[in-house]
Each structure stands twice: as C-alpha cells, then as structure tokens.
Amino acid sequence: MPTSSFLPIKCVLFDLDGTLLDTAADLLAALNAVLHSEGREPYTLAQVRHTVSHGSLGMLELAFGLAQTAVEITRRRAVFLDYYQAHISTHSRLFETMPAVLAALEAARIPWGIVTNKPEYLTFPLLANLKLDTRAGCVIGGDTLAVAKPHPQPLLLGATRCGVAPQQCLYVGDAERDIVAGRDAGMTTLIAEWGYLNANNEHHHWPADGSIANPTDILAWLH
Template sequence: MKQNPKAVLFDLDGTLLDTAPDLGAALNQVLREEGRAEVSNDIYRSYASHGANGLLTLGFGEQDYAADQARLRAAFLAAYSAAIHHHSVLFPGIEEMLSELQQQGYLCAIVTNKPSQLTQQLLPYFAPLNALDVVVCGDTLSVAKPHPQPLLYAAEQLAVEANQCWYVGDAERDILAGRAAGMTTVLAEYGYITPDEVPAQWPADHRIAEPAALTALLRQLTLA
C-alpha cells in the first residue's frame, strides 16, 4: 500500500522545464533544411513531451519520417544540442516549489526519457535542477518510461521505498510508469498534452494546474 511520501520524482520536459521553444526551433531548422513547411509554436508545443520522434513525426508525417528516420533524427538532435537552452525556462513556480519541498524534508529526483547527453548538457543552466542528486535518463537503463524500472531505480538511489514516492509528469506514460511502480501519480496539467489526448482518462491519483498545487497537496496530506 502507498504510504506518506518521503520523495517526489519529476519528469523533466513539460513538468519542470518548458523546453518546447528550443525543441520546436530544432524541428523547424530540420524542416527548413529539407525544404518543408515549418510548424508553428501553437502546434508543436503540445508535442514537446513526445521527444524527437514525436516532433519529427508531426513535422514530416509518419510515412516520410519512417522512411528516413535515422538521418532526420540525427539532424534534429544536432540542431537541438547546438541551441539547447536558448529559450528554455523553468515553469513559473518550479524553483519555489522545489525549495519548499526540500525545506520540508522531501527528497527530489528527475526521471526523464531525455537521453543522458542532452540532459547533462541542459541541467547546468538551471541551478535548482542541477542541484538534485538523482537524475535518471532515458538511456540510464535498458528500458524507459512507461516501463516502471527507471522510477524504481531512482527510488533505490534515494534509498526510499517506491510506495513512499510521488511521481509527477505531464504525459500518459508518466502516469502509467508511476502506477506500475506503485507510486502515487500526479498529472501536471500545465504541461504538454496534444489535442488528440484525453488526460481525463489517465489514471492519475492527483492533477495539478500549477506547481504550487503540488506543495498544497502535500501540506493537506501532512495536516490530515
């Protein structure tokens, strides 16, 4: 059974960091180089949590991307790496939320599907995130979310039982991974959710419209 939390684990893109502008810029650079029409911010933004494959599928279409996936993906990752932090920012309230969690004694970690190389390149630009002791990336293990093992590995690194962890993310795979790991799940509704997704059907334990709502939830639990 789930117990009162000792640790809070977070997804990265769309949960802690608003990386959509830089991811979208990389997509549009590749589209321009390939003679394709660019994608506007209001369209690509909601796909940012789906990473390189999701964004490239959006830009090129499933069939054209599949036909030249390796080359297009390499071009996208090169473009993104070259300008990885130009416009990315912490979501409003994240720094304050992390500070309050740590003051209250909660351990914090990141579990992302972003590759290690890009994650390690990005985090130093954001001191509140770079200070976290445990970061599990998409290639840290042989499996990634929605598999629960990356979350379980993060809990192990924190020396906390999985049922004493909350996992916060903005994608369905985050909720599925958290539930499979036996953690309390929190859907960050302020993140990246595509128009065809139905987050109301995702089996999250809690839903938050802003980061401050997470600490409010935890305070309520403490007072209960």
C-alpha cells in the same frame, strides 16, 4: 486532494520536458532547423506544443507525416538532435512557480529528482546549464537502464537513489507513460496539467491519483 489512504510523501520525482522544464521552444527550434534545411516553412509553438512529449520522432512525424522513409527519418533526426544539442538551453526554463516548489521541498528536506525518457547525453548538459544538476537527488535518463518509461524500473531506481521507499514517492508527469510507470512502481501519481498534454483531453482517463493545474498544487500532497 490526497486522502488518508496515502502514505506521507518523503520524495517528489518529476518528468522533465513538460513537467519540470518548459523546453518546447528549444525543441521547436530544432524542428525548424530541419524544415529550413529542406526549404520548408517553419512551425509555430502552438502547432507543436501538444507533440513535444513524443520527442524528436513524434515532432518529425508531425511535420513530415507517416510516409517518411527510414533514410529520411535518420537524416532528419540527426539534423534535429545536432541542432538541439548545440542550443539545448537557449529558451528552456523551469515552469512558472516551479522554483518556489523546489525551494519549499529543499527547505523541508524532502529530496526531489528527475526520471525522464530523455537520453543522458541531453539531460545532463541541460540540467547543468540551468544549475539544477547538483540540486536533484537523482537524475534517471531514458538510457540509464535498459528499459524506460512506461516501465516502472527507472522510477524505482530513482526512489532508491533518493533513499526513499517507492510507496512514499510522488511522481509528477504530463504523459500517460509517466502515470502508468508511477502506478506500477507503487507511487502516488499526479498529472501536470500545465505540461504538453494532448489537445483532446485524453489525460482525464489516465490512471492517476490526481490532476493539478499548477506546480504549487504539489505541496498540498505532501501532508
């Protein structure tokens, strides 16, 4: 729970995959498209869930190991991203109870936004398909700036676009880079335990201000 040392929160910023949206099934489908193209057996959601936050390269490493050549990685990643772009929102949805959280923020006139390492060409269509693009106070992609998380600059830009000082922003994420970026930006940080966390519980050692099990727990940090 927050302590009296925290400034009042006037803006909530979210990581995208594994925090705001459950995108694992669509990313799994893209990986399985690559595997199918090479005559390999498909993976299950349970096999890839803890790797989703590492993006296409992390998922390809999981499936094909570290011995891939540069040519193989380039070819496989192209198949992965082409498939994913064409099926980007087939199964992706807000995490359970997240709709209520966003509605509560909007009712309280607290802006919320997205700071992700997902590139803009994938982020914007995904949000548009889910009708979230016009609701977010800011959308910062992994290539909006020359740097991405764990660098704090994307979060600082998000705060600026929402018109709120970084010290009055809350950043919620499910990867260590999220917590490091939020801390270095001077924001309050929360670990999203419902996200794509590593199975070995490394998140217990991340430098976060708190760790929450359900999106609705965010609301307790707004006072």
